[in-house]
Each structure stands twice: as structure tokens, then as C-alpha cells.
Amino acid sequence: MSDLPPRPAHLVEAVLLVSARPISRSDLASATGLSEHETEAALASLAERYAPESSGIVLRNVAGGYSLSTNPNCAGAVERFREEARPAPLSGAAHEVLACALYLGPLTRGAVSRVRGVNSDAVVRGLIERGLLTEVGTDRDVPGSPALLGVTEGFLAATGSASPEDFPPLDSLVTPEELDRVRERLTSSGTEGEAP
């Protein structure tokens, strides 16, 4: 069934779902490959589908763009959901990034990726959004002065810790050789952040 070519309104609808920010008509057109005129027609049909009288999701034309949002008359349910929802558990990767910031921080995104051996930018972004990681300064020794990341009060609260000293010391977790190797990676020049 998904073999059918999608209709113009479907394409616009899908793109609207994956953006939290309003999208301009021209950005919608370029993502969907529709003409200006087709985009306009698609938006008109979506405005009908997502009208406040007939839907819990409404199409809004705000700040020079279009965006889906919840119908204000459903705000009570949304607020209750927010109160009751259990936060998504953190992934193993997220735990590792937090461990890097806790034990080796403040450090740059590049340093996190070097220590972990994988690009960690997406995980870092998610943790900043969740208020567990924050930018605490910039590294002036590295070109571009990238931000230095550290754990937040929110992180300490979530772990029930008063301060970073509450965690077991690093040398109780890894061997001296491993620690040396970690330090080597940390200082292996921020300029060649990418893997060879």
C-alpha cells in the first residue's frame, strides 16, 4: 500500500510532523519537491483536515510558517500526560557521555567523541535538551573555541548526588594503563577531531 505515490498533502503533512518549528512555504516546497502552487493547495486541504472544530491537532500559520500543534481545547489532557509521563530512559551511549563529562569534564564535544571512539554529537544534543549536560565555557586553545561541556545540577539531582565527589574515583574504575590511554585521547590535539 505504501507503493502508491504519496499525494502532495501527505508529503506536506509528514514534513510538518517532524519539525517542532514553523516551516515556511518555500521550505515545504523544496523538501517535498512540490511547486509553489501545489504546496499552497496542499496547505489549504490540510487546514481543513486540521481545523480546530474537527481535530485534536491543528494547523497553525505562525511566525511566517506552518506548524502542527495541539488544539488548545485539548490542553488539559496534554498537561496531564506531561505530568504522568515517565521520562524516556537514557541509552547506554547517553550514560557514557555523562560519565565522560562527569569524570573528564569540562570537555568539548570533540573530546567526548575521541574518548568514546564514536561521534557523540547527537547524544550530546539530546542530553543538553534534557538539561543533564550544559555548556560551561569555551576551550580557547582549540581553533573555533568549541564549547566545554559539564554535567548540570539536574544531573546531580537525578542521581541523588550532592556533588561530583559523591561518585567513586576514576582510578577505582579503570586500570592505570587504561587511564593513560584515555588521557592520551583527551589531549590528542583537538584539531584532528575526526578519525583518521
Next chain:
Amino acid sequence: MSDLPPRPAHLVEAVLLVSARPISRSDLASATGLSEHETEAALASLAERYAPESSGIVLRNVAGGYSLSTNPNCAGAVERFREEARPAPLSGAAHEVLACALYLGPLTRGAVSRVRGVNSDAVVRGLIERGLLTEVGTDRDVPGSPALLGVTEGFLAATGSASPEDFPPLDSLVTPEELDRVRERLTSSGTEGEAP
């Protein structure tokens, strides 16, 4: 016009919009204040509204709950909008490791490697990074209490499954005749299974 009391389906629809993760029927009922029966009816009408044939947004029943997501036939437009390529498909090794966790799990990295006959640590790590595999506990019967691995909610969503029971039984995947042939080949040939 938004003074009208919202219809049950609208409440459910609004709550579905504000979650990236599947929401269980009971959580939907509790957030919206609807009865179990009303929630079910609301979901049925939304399933029609968000059917793959008629919408760019689809209602999925995955990982023990319901969620709105984009219609795969619109994926091209979404990827263009985000300027993000679709994640690379998983390797054969990754599928095997996931199959171990799904069917034989929770199990340790060592157990995965034993079943596959090759060290699987790097593959496991990649899958944890992609949020498809997670550590669900530790095996206290093994020295060092290694972590036990299991599949995640993200795995169920990515495979379009409501629950881990939603997969064919392991024994149904290989016919008894095939198993007999392997057994025969290995036991009746009279040759040693392995050279020194």
C-alpha cells in the same frame, strides 16, 4: 470555536502528537480521562483517519503502545527536509546479535559471542549506540557479573512490533528436515569436526 468540548478522538490525537514514544492504551486513558472503552473507540477512529492510504501521518501500534509517525512513502521528503540521510542499514552481524537478544535474551555479551562463534563486542556496542539493544540487568551467576542484554522499545518500534511475542517462534524458522541434515552431516560423516 475552541469552546466546544473536545471529542474523545481529539483528546487522544492531541496527546499522541506530543510524544515521540508509543503511549500505552492505559496511559492514553489516564491522560485524557476517557474510559478504556472510549479510548479504544477513539483509537479505532484515529486508525482510519491516519491510515497509510490516506494520510502522510500514520497511526502505529508498536512497542506496547500507539504513536503517530510519518508515512514511509513520504520518507524522501522528510529526509530532504532534515538534510539527513536514512541511517545505514544494519549489518548481518548486527541482525544476528539482535536475534540472540530477542530470542535467547536477556543474555551476556559472552553468551552472544558463544552462539555466534565470533567476538561480538563491537557489534553489541554499535547496537547500544543505536538504541536497539540495552543492558537490562547483570548476570550474578557469572564472575564479574556481566551485563545482560535485551532489545529495546526502539527495536520494537523499528521492526513494527507490538511486543517481543510478535515474532515467529525460533523453532519455526528452520524446518526439522534442515536440522536433520545438519545433524547427519556432522555426526555420520565419521570425520573429525575439527583439525588440530
Next chain:
Amino acid sequence: MTFEPLGRSLSDFTVELDVYSGPYEWLLALILKDELEIFEVPLRELVESYLLSREPEAANGLERDTDFAGSAAALILLKSRTLSPALDAEAEGGEEEPLSPEELAGRLTEYMKIRRAAEHLRARFASNAGHYPSAHVVPPRPGRLHLRPERISLAARQAFSRLLEPPVRHLGPITVTLQQLAGLIRAALAGGPVSYESLTSEMDRLNRAVAFAAALSLAQEGSLKLSQTEPLGPLTLEPSG
């Protein structure tokens, strides 16, 4: 055996495969780091593409051939380990007792089921690709997230202790050349079709792998035909023509 020493002679050999295109040495590195699945590397195509790039007249031609044979043999060994995991008792490091045929059959059948399950999963992932979730997410109230401090320490241990290179000790030295084995295979074929199993019954694992590489080369040259009726089934070498 490590792959470092072959850097010079094969540095100009590049491959074009569905799963990878680029320098051959990088392909080896990717496979060793488990970043590319050996299963997905069509070894036969790899051998064919090497044979096409062969320069017997070059000063380092022999060295190059030997390096390729060595690394290809190691790849075949790796692949055979993946295909028949039960045959490798070293996977967990310790030298275990050889498995009885019954135990072997048990482990192989378990692995066969997992292989099938993996194929099923591949199809499931493919048919469910392209669903993207809503971005209109309301964040949960601050303070609702709880993290276990032990989990953070465990993550630290994991992140900081895995900077070791992948083990390649199990790849022992190669003591025969591809040419020697090719000669052996030709001689055996003079008497008609021969099974790979009986041909290699006296060999150790590495030589078996090299013999396989030799058989592939000969098949490519057209000197013999390889037939296998089913996956994991017996492999038969037949004189061509």
C-alpha cells in the same frame, strides 16, 4: 598475523564491491574492527578483482601475490568462523576440549536458527523503515528523571576501558603458498571431482582457508568448477570442460 606488513605491496590495490569501494587495506581494517561485516564481503568477487589487477611482471609481483593470498586466506578463515561458529572453540579465549559431533550439531543448529531469525529481522527492519516520530514533544517535568549512580560508574568503566585493538592472534602464520595448494588441487582433480572436505581433511584450519582461496582462484581461471547444492552443504571441486 597482523595486516600491517602488507601495507606497501598492496597499497595500490583498490576494490569496487557493493558493500565497499576503496583501498583494499582499508577494507581489511574495517573488517577487523567489525565495522564491516565479513558476511557481506563477496570474497569471490574480491579474488576476481585482485586477479584482474595482477601485474606478474612488476618487481614486487610475487610479494604482492603472496600478501594478497595471505590476507585473503585470513578473510576466508574469518568468514568460515562466522558461517560455522561451532567449529571455533577459541571464541571465548580459552582452549576448550574439542566438541563432540553431537555438541557440534547442537551448536550449529542453534546458530542456524539465529541466522534465520536474523534474516527475518532484516526483512522486518526493511519493511518498517522510513517511519519518523513526531517532533512536537513536550518535555517531561524536571525532576522526574532518576539515574542510578552505579550505572554512570559502569558507563565510565566501559567507555574508558575499550581502547584496545581488536584481537587478531587467532590468525596464525601461513606456511604454504597459494601456488603450492593450486598444484595440489590440480593433481587431485586429475582423478575426477573431489570434495573440498576430503581434499583438506589433513590440513589445519589456515591451510584449509588457503586451499579455499586457491580453489577460488582456479575457478576464476576456469581450471575448475565449484559446486555447492545448498548453503553450508558440501563443496565439490570438478575439472572444468
